[in-house]
Amino acid sequence: MRKVILVFLFLILIFPVRGEVIHNLSLKDNEIFVNSTLILKSDNSLDYWNLEIMLPEKTELVGLKDEIGNITYNFSENQLEFRTNRKRAKTRIVNLVFKKNLEEESGFRIADLNLFGFENDTTTIISPNFSYFFIPDAKVEYGEKIRARKKGAANLRIIFDGKRESKHYFTNSNLNLSLLEDYYWVLEGITGLKIPAKFGIVVLGEEYNKRMEDWSGGSFEEGLIFIRENMSKNEKIATILHETTHGFNSFALDWDKTNISWFDEGVACYVTSVMYRLLNETKPQIFGEEVKWREGRTIYSLKPNLKPEDLFNYYSKREKLVLSWYPGKYKENYRRNFGYAYSELFIRECLKENGSALHRVYQRLLNINKSIEDKDKRNKIILNIFGKEFKPCYSLNLEEIKNCTKELNEMNFEIPQVDGKEIDYEVAIPELPEVENYSFIDLLIQRINGFFGSLTEKILSLF
Numbered sequence: 001m002r003k004v005i006l007v008f009l010f011l012i013l014i015f016p017v018r019g020e021v022i023h024n025l026s027l028k029d030n031e032i033f034v035n036s037t038l039i040l041k042s043d044n045s046l047d048y049w050n051l052e053i054m055l056p057e058k059t060e061l062v063g064l065k066d067e068i069g070n071i072t073y074n075f076s077e078n079q080l081e082f083r084t085n086r087k088r089a090k091t092r093i094v095n096l097v098f099k100k101n102l103e104e105e106s107g108f109r110i111a112d113l114n115l116f117g118f119e120n121d122t123t124t125i126i127s128p129n130f131s132y133f134f135i136p137d138a139k140v141e142y143g144e145k146i147r148a149r150k151k152g153a154a155n156l157r158i159i160f161d162g163k164r165e166s167k168h169y170f171t172n173s174n175l176n177l178s179l180l181e182d183y184y185w186v187l188e189g190i191t192g193l194k195i196p197a198k199f200g201i202v203v204l205g206e207e208y209n210k211r212m213e214d215w216s217g218g219s220f221e222e223g224l225i226f227i228r229e230n231m232s233k234n235e236k237i238a239t240i241l242h243e244t245t246h247g248f249n250s251f252a253l254d255w256d257k258t259n260i261s262w263f264d265e266g267v268a269c270y271v272t273s274v275m276y277r278l279l280n281e282t283k284p285q286i287f288g289e290e291v292k293w294r295e296g297r298t299i300y301s302l303k304p305n306l307k308p309e310d311l312f313n314y315y316s317k318r319e320k321l322v323l324s325w326y327p328g329k330y331k332e333n334y335r336r337n338f339g340y341a342y343s344e345l346f347i348r349e350c351l352k353e354n355g356s357a358l359h360r361v362y363q364r365l366l367n368i369n370k371s372i373e374d375k376d377k378r379n380k381i382i383l384n385i386f387g388k389e390f391k392p393c394y395s396l397n398l399e400e401i402k403n404c405t406k407e408l409n410e411m412n413f414e415i416p417q418v419d420g421k422e423i424d425y426e427v428a429i430p431e432l433p434e435v436e437n438y439s440f441i442d443l444l445i446q447r448i449n450g451f452f453g454s455l456t457e458k459i460l461s462l463f
Contacts, residue, residue: 035096039093124149137254167184180237212226225240262390287311322343
């Protein structure tokens with residue numbers, strides 16, 4: 001008997017073993033079932049196959065069998081160990097069924113699954129068409145059923161079950177989703193992408209600061225968009241479109257494991273700037289000048305999001321802060337805001353001459369099918385696609401920097417539309433009435449008139 005075992009182990013060690021895995025997903029009540037078929041192959045015939053498989057956390061095993069019948073197994077701490085029934089062959093079929101309870105987050109049903117697969121062989125996932133379905137590094141086909149393929153194990157995230165939904169969003173809040181749909185084309189026009197997923201929106205009140213960064217107005221996290229409840233209608237629209245851009249980028253950058261944000265935030269901030277113009281809101285300039293205008297008796301002033309001098313100092317000191325920048329890395333506002341402004345300035349510079357330049361960039365990003373963890377390699381890949389250095393408005397002359405940032409702040413935003421619609425939709429800067437120079441007496445009279453005007457309105461309201 002001992003000799004037989006030794007021969008068996010020898011065969012396992014010297015004969016190369018391969019395996020294709022097909023995972024079929026289905027729902028029943030509040031559980032997700034995974035019916036996994038393992039197609040095991042070897043160059044030589046084997047009597048037995050010994051396997052160790054890690055299943056997702058909190059999994060319940062339903063059944064395990066091969067062509068002969070049920071298989072005896074050990075299952076502990078998510079690790080499944082088994083030996084197939086005896087049958088000498090080069091190919092064996094094993095069927096494994098397990099299930100897991102769906103989790104609930106912000107009123108949605110969610111499944112996070114780490115599905116096993118052989119490192120150098122194909123893993124296929126067949127799934128119902130959920131609202132949000134995401135598998136990094138996979139080729140995905142969408143239809144009545146979703147089919148995803150990749151090499152090795154697959155990390156899967158599913159989100160669904162919002163009470164209200166539109167073509168591209170779902171939510172449990174009272175948000176007017178039709179307003180968001182009116183502007184969704186902006187994202188598709190700028191990126192050239194059609195993302196086959198819906199994004200869940202969560203509106204938070206006071207608890208926002210507890211769950212998210214307290215300096216942010218919105219956040220995108222694994223398929224869900226979180227925004228503050230106390231924002232104006234236009235702020236909500238612009239913020240949600242900004243965060244939806246992060247959702248687009250999660251698909252285009254699923255290979256990027258570095259946590260560097262300049263491309264992601266640069267495009268998202270550019271979208272925000274476009275949205276504020278479309279909504280007729282004035283946004284501070286980036287590395288620019290103060291903007292002033294007058295409406296009635298009120299003078300409005302917006303200080304720039306950093307000045308040209310900040311960019312000049314950055315280049316003078318030969319800093320490379322933004323190459324490894326991400327917003328949560330810095331507690332102080334200056335470095336965080338510098339990264340946002342610099343990243344958007346780069347995107348503006350790329351789009352100034354050609355508003356559809358990002359289409360080519362995104363198509364190249366989508367074709368990257370290997371995970372990248374090295375920061376320098378990641379930056380080199382993206383900048384090679386752009387074909388330019390990551391130095392917007394670069395100069396060691398302050399006046400040249402001022403002229404460059406002025407042009408980029410005053411540029412028209414060109415949005416190439418999709419689906420055969422008219423191209424080159426331009427969004428110009430809204431014309432603001434200039435502030436006239438008033439004397440101290442004039443300003444004093446304005447304030448007095450404003451005070452008595454408000455007082456008169458209050459007195460009349462009592463009657």
